[in-house]
Amino acid sequence: MEWLLELEEEFDQEIIHQKETYVKKMSQDYYWYSPILKKTLANRYGDCVISPRTEEELIEVVSFACKRKIPIVSRGGGTGNYGQIIPLKGGIVLDTSKLKKEIEIKDGTATFQAGAKLGFIEKTLRAKDQELRFFPSTYMKSTLAGFIAGGTGGIGSIEHGTLWDEGNVLELTVITMEEKPRRLKVKKQEELAQYIHSYGISGIITEATIATAKKTNWHDVLVYFDSLDEALLFSEKLAISTHLKKRLVSVCEAPLSNFFTPLKSFTNDSQATILLQIDSKQKQDLLQLIVESGGMSDDTFAAFIKEKHLRVSDFSWNHVTLWWLKEHEDDTYLQGRFDPTCYLAQVHEIKRRFGDEVLIHFEWIKVKGQIVPSSQPVIRYSTDNRLQEIIDGFREIGIKVSNPHTYILEEGGKDDWIDDICTAKKENDPYSLLNPGKTKRVSTKQFS
Ligand SMILES: Cc1cc2nc3c(=O)[nH]c(=O)nc-3n(C[C@H](O)[C@H](O)[C@H](O)COP(=O)(O)OP(=O)(O)OC[C@H]3O[C@@H](n4cnc5c(N)ncnc54)[C@H](O)[C@@H]3O)c2cc1C
Secondary structure (H helix, E strand, O other), X not given: OHHHHHHHHHOOHHHEEOOHHHHHHHOOOOHHHOHHHHHHXXXXXXXXXXXXXXHHHHHHHHHHHHHHOOOEEEEOOOOOOOOOOOOOOXXXXXXXXXXXXXXXXXXXXXXXXOOOEHHHHHHHHHOOOEEEOOEOOOOOOOEHHHHHHHOOOOEOHHHHOOOOOOOOEEEEEEEOOOOOOOEEEEOOHHHHOOOOOOOOOOOEEEEEEEEEEEOOOEEEEEXXXXXXXXXXXXXXXXXXXXXXXXXXXXXXXXXXXXXXHHHHHHOOOOOEEEEEEEEHHHHHHHHHHHHHOOOEEOOOHHHHHHHOOOOHHHHOOXXXXXXXXXXXXXXXXXXXXXXXXXXXXXXXXXHHHHHHHEEOEEEEEEEOOXXXXXXXXXXXXXXXXXXXXXXXXXXXXXXXXXOOOOOOHHHHOOOOOHHHHHHHHHHHOOOOOEOOOOOOOOOOHHHO
């Protein structure tokens, strides 16, 4: 390809990667969680990977690509689940991992470059008596901008909500995909929403300022109940408690937790489990609530986690699915938000219709101030049609499904924001070169 030769002439070799195996690896995320995406997205790769070392270098790459109408897909840690970083039209995989500097930490806010890993940010913040408000369970690998442009929420969302909740993402620096790229400073809530969970189609984030929380010493607890109902009712009580401060309330139907291999000595295949992180000052209050609710816990769990250098995040959110897939590689999962006013009845109806084809996994989170049960149930996959029947079944009984089996943004349940994202896209990416093919609202026919 001629542009690859020009690229070599214009840029330092150090930032250009063309080795086929490397380009293929960097063109992929965890899309294989979905048997449907596994089929549709196999063998889609970029033509090269470019890893700019500075924002100035990134801007030069963007200008180079725009002048030649070469697509760009921004890449953070590559931990997305929906083929978000998979280039559908080839082009450049823009690896942001070298843009990882701390810009500024103030009391209550932190600004880092796009490619800073969330694990690094958390460590840096904790040394300054602060912490991330919330983070995905992949935080050791995933980047600040990758989370903002590809994620939703995570550990801490029970207290602080999700990326869309006002006051969590405060400012973004965005580079436009134009011959002369503009450097935008985005601060207003309605404008920030044009870049949140946008798959990078509306601009390239180079810096982000997020709100932080005051550091808490978290205590890890595993609670067991003989029945799923008891576990769910206990988890709800804890989730809505304004007295107990928590970072995680994660519920797994049996036998999901029995596949958390490193925790084998704490799990079994018959009890429902709840993984919790609570303020260590409130251990006794929690214990009392566990006893009152008929649950059991093992007080050696926290010490075990620490001693083995494990993290509760490794066993919550979409890591629950990952542990299951390690032993059931053909299975998959769904994402759905149950109705907090009748979630138990919805669970019963799901179990009545689908039995053990659906294994319940809840993460309690806050959305616009309301505590709600979001869920990532494991699905025992058999066929695409059956998977669709299960999705339809969820929707019929009022569970809001965010379909993880599509790479099209608006089909994944993020239809509320897609018009705003596309408004920014039209202004910032006039040739539709950023991550083309990830929305149906903007034509990409010049590349097909
Ligand atoms: C085991 C597992 C557990 C997970 N748990 C969670 C969870 O708890 N919560 C959650 O929300 N998600 C979760 N995810 C999904 C994913 O890990 C997160 O969304 C993560 O934050 C993505 O970050 P990343 O750096 O890996 O992004 P990538 O996968 O690299 O990119 C994600 C999207 O952001 C875009 N992007 C990346 N960098 C930029 C940039 N600089 N400018 C513009 N766009 C950019 C990419 O093009 C892509 O569309 C999980 C996934 C797995 C596999």
